[in-house]
Amino acid sequence: MANSPQSKKRARQNEKRHAVNKARRSRIRTFLRKVEEALASGDKDAATAALRAAQPELMRGVTKGVFHKNTASRKISRLSSRVKSLG
Known part of the structure; x- marks a missing residue:
């Protein structure tokens, strides 16, 4: 358990960051689930729209430190290739 005032403050800050990052x-x-559901239904227009909405959210997660840049890029790449293959 935190003892010093500084470590107590860091513990409080960590709790707040954890809650924000979790959200x-x-x-x-x-x-991402909306994209997956659109892919499962086979609706290319809905999947494209969902992917277009998901991309900036993923990249925002990268800038906020929730995801690594390569992880987000990989997810976007794989999803876009799946949407493209719906044809």
Whole structure:
């Protein structure tokens, strides 16, 4: 357990950051799930629209430090190739 005032403050800050990052991660996963559902239904227009909405959310997660840049790029690449193959 934190003893010094500084370590107590760091513990409080960590709790806040954890809550914010958890909310961001959840929001991004929701956007990704919408793309997955559109892909499963086979609706290319809906999948394209969902992907277009999910891309900036993923990259925002990168700038906020929730995801690594390569992770987000990989997810976008794989999803876009799946949307493209719906044809």
